[in-house]
Amino acid sequence: xxxxxxxxxxxxxxxxxxxxxxxxxxxxxxxxxxxxxxxxxxxxxxxxxxxxxxxxxxxxxxxxxxxxxxxxxxxxxxxxxxxxxxxxxxxxxxxxxxxxxxxxxxxxxxxxxxxxxxxxxxxxxxxxxxxxxxxxxxxxxxxxxxxxxxxxxxxxxxxxxxxxxxxxxxxxxxxxxxxxxxxxxxxxxxxxxxxxxxxxxxxxxxxxxxxxxxxxxxxxxxxxxxxxxxxxxxxxxxxxxxxxxxxxxxxxxxxxxxxxxxxxxxxxxxxxxxxxxxxxxxxxxxxxxxxxxxxxxxxxxxxxxxxxxxxxxxxxxxxxxxxxxxxxxxxxxxxxxxxxxxxxx
Ligand code: SAH
Numbered sequence: 001x002x003x004x005x006x007x008x009x010x011x012x013x014x015x016x017x018x019x020x021x022x023x024x025x026x027x028x029x030x031x032x033x034x035x036x037x038x039x040x041x042x043x044x045x046x047x048x049x050x051x052x053x054x055x056x057x058x059x060x061x062x063x064x065x066x067x068x069x070x071x072x073x074x075x076x077x078x079x080x081x082x083x084x085x086x087x088x089x090x091x092x093x094x095x096x097x098x099x100x101x102x103x104x105x106x107x108x109x110x111x112x113x114x115x116x117x118x119x120x121x122x123x124x125x126x127x128x129x130x131x132x133x134x135x136x137x138x139x140x141x142x143x144x145x146x147x148x149x150x151x152x153x154x155x156x157x158x159x160x161x162x163x164x165x166x167x168x169x170x171x172x173x174x175x176x177x178x179x180x181x182x183x184x185x186x187x188x189x190x191x192x193x194x195x196x197x198x199x200x201x202x203x204x205x206x207x208x209x210x211x212x213x214x215x216x217x218x219x220x221x222x223x224x225x226x227x228x229x230x231x232x233x234x235x236x237x238x239x240x241x242x243x244x245x246x247x248x249x250x251x252x253x254x255x256x257x258x259x260x261x262x263x264x265x266x267x268x269x270x271x272x273x274x275x276x277x278x279x280x281x282x283x284x285x286x287x288x289x290x291x292x293x294x295x296x297x298x299x300x301x302x303x304x305x306x307x308x309x310x311x312x313x314x315x316x317x318x319x320x321x322x323x324x325x326x327x328x329x330x331x332x333x334x335x336x337x338x339x340x341x342x343x344x345x
Contacts, residue, residue, distance in 0.1 A: 005060035006034055006132050010182075016059075026052060035182050038139045040064040065136045067144070077329030078148065082140065084109070084133055088126060090161050093334045094141050100154040103141040107134065107171055108162025113196055115217075115230045117261065119295040119333075119340035120161045128167040134174030135183060142184060156186065159194045159215075159336060165201035176210060188212050194259065199236055199244035206244075206251040214248060215288070216241070218258040220267045221279035229266065229300075238279070245283045255284045259325075260311075261292045263300050268307035273314050286321035287311075293327055293335040 008016065013027035029047055033039040040062050042053045068083040078094040090106035111118075112125035129137070138156060145153045156178070158164040164171045175191060177183040192213040195202065205214065220226040227234045245256050258280065262268050280287065289311060292302040308324070315322040327335045 002059065002061045004063045004132070005030070005056065006062060020055060022052060022055075030056070031182070034062070035177065038136070038143070063132070065133055065140065067140060071332040071334065073329040073332045073334060075328055075331075077332070077334050078144065079329060079332050079334035080141070080144070082106075082137055084129070090129065090137070091334075092137050092141050092160055093329060094144055094148070094153070095328050096145075096149050101145045101149055101151060102155040102157060103138055103145070103153045104157050104159050105134070105137050105141065106160035106162050107158055107164040107167045111162045112166060113163050113230070113232050115196065115232075116297060117229060117263075117292070117295065117300045119338050122340060123161070125162070128170055129162075129174075131170045131173035131177065134170060135177045138174075138178050138186075139184060153186070154190060156191045157194060157215075158192065163196055163198070164193050165195045165198045165205070168201055168204065172208060172210070175212065179210065192257075196230060197233065197236055197241045199240045202241070202244035203247050206248040211252055211254065213254060213257070214252075215257040215259055216245065218276075218279070219261050220272060221275040222267075222272060225267055225272065242279070242282055245285070249284050255286055258285055258287050259290055260287055261290045262303035262308055262311060263292060264303050264307075265301070268303040270310070270314075273311055276311070277314060277318050277320065280315070280320045281318070286323070287315055289322065289324045290336055291325065291327040293330055293338050295338060295340075 010027060010031050013030055014024040017026045018024055026048065030045065033045045039045060042056045045053060063085040065085065066083050067080045068089065069081040071079045076096045080092045082090050082092055084090065088109045090109055092106060093104040095102045095104060106129065108128050109126040110123035111120045113121060115121050142153050145151060175188065178186055179188045179191070188210050192215050193205070194215040194217060196217050202214070219229060221238065223238050226238065248256060260276070289308060292300060312322055329335050
């Protein structure tokens, strides 16, 4: 099998050209085609001679990903089914707001976690995306944003399929490429990684030189409730998660966002509100209340607006910043927790 040219570093490309009696400048040109211009075909590298292109074709392939299907929501949100080079599918969503455009991207094909309220958990984990696939996905969505909205994406959230911190190495190298000037030049301060809470990995992320934003899918600050709705979380106690978040803040000085869905009869009472407030006071944080998007599980019913108001009021009284995330793209199953490759059925 031929090697993917994109697995080579710039230096390795230089050595390749030099050992084939070409100027090292060719490596710079190829590198730019691959990483600045997201070019997926040697034939399109028009500033190379035919011979050079043939040499490359002879030795390498360019693995790439493609948009397989697009669905548009009445609110402007665009959901993409993206086909990876081995035909696996992931979903990525482009969400336009008044003055920004957010790309919601996937880190794994399927997911190994078992959050019962999330459609992706039904797919199980098939494999990790590699770093190039993570980069390409953002690059494709960035181009789509330019085409549809006349501007590049402004923010990236790893809130699509998968648990980003269980694909750590690829996630970080993908993000490095996304934020580097060789790549898309998107500042890491505009990138958010959302995790279900894996303390060891949160600590690792805090130690990275690259400074990202962190969101934790909390949904309950009461251990019993949390393990019921997110069964895998028995492996990571809230206390352990909290310790890792304290470390995160100490190292990065960045406030963590707690993502929080409120369901009827599960976490819509004052006991849960009080626990959340207590939890929030232990480490600098803000709360993002997420509207629940139905995934067809009868156990999960969205809380009524009174309970949501109670949460908001109590958090505000306690000076904890709180926002409510409006749902986008529900009509095409593109909203949070609805990504389950239905588009391909
Ligand atoms: N595994 C990561 C990222 C994917 S989930 C994580 O758990 O954070 C991205 C966000 O969507 C999480 O906050 C998750 O809790 C939320 N979510 C999952 N299912 C949802 C649903 N049905 N409705 C609304 N939000 C949901």
